[in-house]
Every structure is written in structure tokens, then in C-alpha cells.
Amino acid sequence: MSNFSTLKPKKVLFIATRQIGDVLVTTPLISKARELWPNAQFHFLGYKGKLDMLKGNPDIAEIIETSDRPGFSEYLSLFNKLFQRYDLAFVTQPSDRAYIYGLVAAFHRVGVLGGHPQGKLANKSHQQNAWKKLISMHNVDVDYFSQHVITEKLRLLEVFFRNPAELFSKPIDVTPPIGQALTPIIASQLTQPYVVIHPGPLTAYKRWPLAHWQYLIADLVRRGYQVVLSASPAKQDLQLNHDILSLLTPEICEKVIDTAGKLSIPQAGSLLRGAALYIGVDTSITHLAAACNTPTITLFGATPPTNFGPWPNGFIGKQPYQLRARSQTVGNITILQGPGECVPCRKAGCLDRADGNSECLDLLEPAQVIEAIEKLLISK
Missing domain, CATH: 3.40.50.2000 (Glycogen Phosphorylase B;)
Structure with a gap:
């Protein structure tokens, strides 16, 4: 030093x-x-x-x-x-x-x-x-x-x-941007309680399978939640949300709002602050959700949570997380990891290629996410 x-x-x-x-x-x-x-x-x-x-x-x-x-x-x-x-x-x-x-x-x-x-x-x-x-x-x-x-x-x-x-030695917080009012069209569609889902990471190997999102969204709607899909304006993120929506039944779709590409970062912060829960992959909006003190569930594959897990606001110390745990909760942040001795590898997925996939995320079943949802909502 x-x-x-x-x-x-x-x-x-x-x-x-x-x-x-x-x-x-x-x-x-x-x-x-x-x-x-x-x-x-x-x-x-x-x-x-x-x-x-x-x-x-x-x-x-x-x-x-x-x-x-x-x-x-x-x-x-x-x-x-x-x-x-x-x-x-x-x-x-x-x-x-x-x-x-x-x-x-x-x-x-x-x-x-x-x-x-x-x-x-x-x-x-x-x-x-x-x-x-x-x-x-x-x-x-x-x-x-x-x-x-x-x-x-x-x-x-x-x-x-x-x-x-x-x-x-003192509580450490991440400071989110100030909120910005949602557009009247989106604000008028929102009902309480709602869950924000952000399925799109920057790179494909951090994705969770479409069928898993379909199952999870249907389960949330059946539990009485409105689901708000979030995404950046990037073409691949807009397409991902479109693909997820195409798998849902008309009855489920009625309870889903797609805000893909329609929100600035400060507006996304406002949306997150009003949410009952946030579920997302390893991406920047997940860190924003944690910074906004929204109960957060995040799905991690290749990335070590010990390095880039969303920081739980108010945590005292240097390291909130374990390197490997199928489920770990610190404060109101839950990190879920898929199975495998290689998890987390810190490679770009199984093929070490940005456009590849990660088997650990493919094998992380919706049931594991639903169990985490139930625990978080019971503890609230």
C-alpha cells in the first residue's frame, strides 16, 4: 500500500x-x-x-x-x-x-x-x-x-x-439518479402492485431462456401482479421483449406492459421505486433497482456475484456475497445461480463467446425464481 x-x-x-x-x-x-x-x-x-x-x-x-x-x-x-x-x-x-x-x-x-x-x-x-x-x-x-x-x-x-x-466501517450506499416522471401513457396503464422484469443483458450469454420468462410472467399474473417489461432501445432488446410477449396467452398479455425503449434512465428509476419487486439478469438496470432500494432478484451465470453482484444499500463491509450459492439473500437483494461446478467461470458463456449461451442459466429453472419470490414477498 x-x-x-x-x-x-x-x-x-x-x-x-x-x-x-x-x-x-x-x-x-x-x-x-x-x-x-x-x-x-x-x-x-x-x-x-x-x-x-x-x-x-x-x-x-x-x-x-x-x-x-x-x-x-x-x-x-x-x-x-x-x-x-x-x-x-x-x-x-x-x-x-x-x-x-x-x-x-x-x-x-x-x-x-x-x-x-x-x-x-x-x-x-x-x-x-x-x-x-x-x-x-x-x-x-x-x-x-x-x-x-x-x-x-x-x-x-x-x-x-x-x-x-x-x-x-459505516453503511455503504449506491446513489441512483433522481427520478423523472413517467410518460402519461405508461403512468395511466400502471396498477398496483406491479413487478418490473428486465430480461435483456448487454450480451447474449447472460440471457435466460424465453420459455422460462414465459412461465415466470404467467405465474406472477396468476398471483395478482401486473408485469412491466423493461428494455433498452437497442434492437436486440426490443426483439427479446417482442419474442417473450409472443409466447404469452392473450389473457396474460392483458396484464403485461412493454416499456421497451420508452424510458430514460431517470424514468426507469421512478418506475423501479414504485415496484413491489424487480427481476432481471446481470445488467446495469439490476444495479439501478438495487440502488433504488427495490426488492431485487437477479439471475447470475458466468459473472461472479462476489465481483459484480448488485450492492445491498446499507451494507457494512467489503464483501456482501459468496462466490457460489444457488440462492443467497443480503438485505433485499437475492442472487440466484444455476447449477454446475464451473459456476461462476467469468468466461463469455460456455463457448467463451458473447453471442453464445450459458448452460448454468439454461438450467436455472423458473421454480427456483418463484421460490425466491415467495420468500421475498413473505418477508416484506
């Missing part, structure tokens, strides 16, 4: 150049940094279209957007805007580009380091990380199996604490 630093930055830049879920999981770090430096000005750099999770965040004074593949002129403009403007940069992603932004922007940096700690790739990772260590006051290594991503981000502050254990 690096030596304790007494740095009192006046301007701080947080860098998260990835997906919307990666932006949301930086919010506990931002909140804790605000406790340390109550008068500092905080800015945030991320990709265009990925920063809605910060909408209305009280700690962020300015949001700076960049393309995920900027051209030369955009790079030049961004570098001019950032150059030596900050006292400290938090590089929350291990990419080379994120570190270069941090180097350009700030006099001091702390950052996350990726790589392979063992095996043939370890030496290559060491070489790739050498310059990043050289330009950083403090680094935290990624551990995809043992270290939760919230813990990873919070540990970037270790160097500013005489006793780093203090970071995890």
Missing part, C-alpha cells in the same frame, strides 16, 4: 469510460470522497450516452462527455479542456486511455489496475501496468473473483486514510 497522503484537492476528476453500470458503481466512491473533502469541486468524465446514472447527483458539479472512439480533433479539444485543470484524478477503469486522460488532466492520480496476476499473461500485464504505477500515487488491483467492484473503487481512497479499514 502507498504511504498516507495529506493531499487536500480543490478540484477532482472521476473517470469512468465504460458502460452505464460502471458509472453507477462509482457513486459510493464519490460519496466517500465528498466526506473527505467537503469543499472540493467534483467533475466526472465518461462516454456520451452512458452518464444518465449521474443525473441530479448532488456531488458532481460538471459532467464531461467524450465519444468512445474520438477522432483526432475531439481528442485535441478534450485534452485542451482537461489539461492540468485538476489536483487529483480517480481513474476507475484500467484502460490505457482512462490513464492518459488522468495524466493529462491532473497533477496527481490514483487508479485501478487490470491484468492477470498468474500464468503466461502475468508478465505481459506487469509490463503494461508499469507506467500506470509510475504515474500514480496509489493503485488497486482488479480481482474479478474475490473483490467486489464497489470495494475496488472505494479502495482508491485508501491512501488518504491513516486507517483504511474506516472506509468499510
